[in-house]
Amino acid sequence: MDAAGEPHRISEVRITPVAFRDLPLLNTVGVHEPFALRAIVEVVTDSGLTGLGETYGDAGHLERLRAAASVLTGVDVWHVHRIAGLIRDRFAGDRVRGGHGMSGMVTGSSTADRVLSPFEVACLDIQGKAIGRPVSDLLGGAVRDRVDYSAYLFYKWAAHPGADPDPWGAALKPDEIVAQARRMVDEYGFRAIKLKGGVFRPEEEVEAIRALREAFPDHPLRIDPNGAWSVPAAIRVGAELDGVIEYLEDPTTGIDGMARVAREVSMPLATNMCVVAFDQVRPAVAADAVQVILSDHHFWGGLGRSRSLADICHTFGMGLSMHSNSHLGVSLAAMTHLAAATPHLTYACDTHWPWKDPADDVIVPGALAFSDGAVAVPTAPGLGVELDRDALARMHERYLACGIRERDDTGYMRRFEPGFDPTAPRW
Numbered sequence: 161m162d163a164a165g166e167p168h169r170i171s172e173v174r175i176t177p178v179a180f181r182d183l184p185l186l187n188t189v190g191v192h193e194p195f196a197l198r199a200i201v202e203v204v205t206d207s208g209l210t211g212l213g214e215t216y217g218d219a220g221h222l223e224r225l226r227a228a229a230s231v232l233t234g235v236d237v238w239h240v241h242r243i244a245g246l247i248r249d250r251f252a253g254d255r256v257r258g259g260h261g262m263s264g265m266v267t268g269s270s271t272a273d274r275v276l277s278p279f280e281v282a283c284l285d286i287q288g289k290a291i292g293r294p295v296s297d298l299l300g301g302a303v304r305d306r307v308d309y310s311a312y313l314f315y316k317w318a319a320h321p322g323a324d325p326d327p328w329g330a331a332l333k334p335d336e337i338v339a340q341a342r343r344m345v346d347e348y349g350f351r352a353i354k355l356k357g358g359v360f361r362p363e364e365e366v367e368a369i370r371a372l373r374e375a376f377p378d379h380p381l382r383i384d385p386n387g388a389w390s391v392p393a394a395i396r397v398g399a400e401l402d403g404v405i406e407y408l409e410d411p412t413t414g415i416d417g418m419a420r421v422a423r424e425v426s427m428p429l430a431t432n433m434c435v436v437a438f439d440q441v442r443p444a445v446a447a448d449a450v451q452v453i454l455s456d457h458h459f460w461g462g463l464g465r466s467r468s469l470a471d472i473c474h475t476f477g478m479g480l481s482m483h484s485n486s487h488l489g490v491s492l493a494a495m496t497h498l499a500a501a502t503p504h505l506t507y508a509c510d511t512h513w514p515w516k517d518p519a520d521d522v523i524v525p526g527a528l529a530f531s532d533g534a535v536a537v538p539t540a541p542g543l544g545v546e547l548d549r550d551a552l553a554r555m556h557e558r559y560l561a562c563g564i565r566e567r568d569d570t571g572y573m574r575r576f577e578p579g580f581d582p583t584a585p586r587w
């Protein structure tokens with residue numbers, strides 16, 4: 161614990177890229193490769209404390225993380241604004257367009273915020289450890305002791321080409337999507353369901369949603385084609401799913417397109433594509449383009465800035481949900497603390513967690529568990545998770561061996577379908 165008033169200065173930063181097995185999950189830009197990449201950030205202080213952060217593992221991002229780490233030596237982990245300022249100075253004006261952990265999904269998120277995120281989370285982990293309090297307390301205190309997540313369904317192949325079928329099997333037709341949902345709901349207890357769409361013609365995906373509605377009459381449903389539909393197609397789907405889904409996520413691309421759809425459909429529109437940075441909030445509000453923002457601390461600049469986003473959503477009468485990408489336990493811990501300490505969180509959060517092999521993680525098992533679709537908020541100091549060094553080393557070896565350095569769902573898909581064209585709108 162802290163001797164009152166003592167600084168905890170950053171003396172070392174370790175950045176370790178890791179790879180973990182992923183399944184052939186389909187989306188509108190292609191298919192997941194056999195391995196997903198992440199980077200684990202360890203911030204060490206001169207007082208002997210270590211904090212953890214998790215972020216994207218793409219090569220360009222790793223380079224930027226290393227550049228950021230080099231300017232942080234000597235800074236007190238309680239001075240997160242200072243850390244943010246140093247990182248902002250380093251990456252001023254740099255925007256991420258496409259790719260970068262989102263695999264070609266349109267995004268204009270701020271590079272500085274993406275880079276800041278794992279350092280901020282690690283600093284909060286250290287602050288919590290220093291004073292013996294969980295990260296949720298540093299964010300204003302938990303307003304819930306369990307965080308609800310949704311079943312995140314994907315169309316998928318039975319196996320990666322050339323490999324044995326994986327335990328989830330194929331999900332290409334409505335009944336297979338229902339079977340996937342059934343298994344996920346049975347195993348995790350999820351009480352909301354999201355379907356990743358944009359893979360088949362909208363009519364086929366509407367059919368899958370209808371099948372889900374029949375099989376799960378009480379579960380709120382959502383569909384997210386990642387901007388794959390034209391404005392007329394999105395409006396058509398909106399009319400067909402009137403009263404069936406709780407929100408329609410990124411049916412089309414761009415603030416203008418979303419605003420045109422929003423004017424014609426009954427359900428709220430949600431996004432993690434056209435509003436991914438603070439300067440996009442104002443035009444989106446002015447156009448009434450989105451009614452729900454999916455926050456994601458990995459690109460909104462960490463937990464503190466994601467809390468600010470929640471207040472903005474509240475102010476403008478917008479809902480708030482949470483986006484995810486393929487992730488490990490450090491991210492799940494951070495997401496759970498954030499969600500716990502966000503009073504204005506209006507939907508179950510997304511997580512890719514069920515798609516990960518339980519044996520693949522960098523944290524010591526046991527700190528995070530799902531029951532009834534929710535994760536209990538860790539109460540131990542900091543994030544409440546501990547790094548498993550052997551697992552980290554193993555997963556780093558796998559990163560070195562797997563040969564993947566950038567997430568590339570489109571490139572992987574084209575190996576099997578050379579003519580595959582992800583250009584939006586696909587329908």
Ligand SMILES: O=C([O-])C(=O)C[C@H](O)[C@@H](O)C(=O)[O-]
Nearest residue numbers: 187262384432483484485486
């Ligand atoms: O809500 C979303 O847009 C996502 O989860 C984006 C992800 O990249 C997802 O499409 C995926 O993992 O294929």
Ligand SMILES: [Mg+2]
Nearest residue numbers: 384409410432
């Ligand atoms: Mg989305």
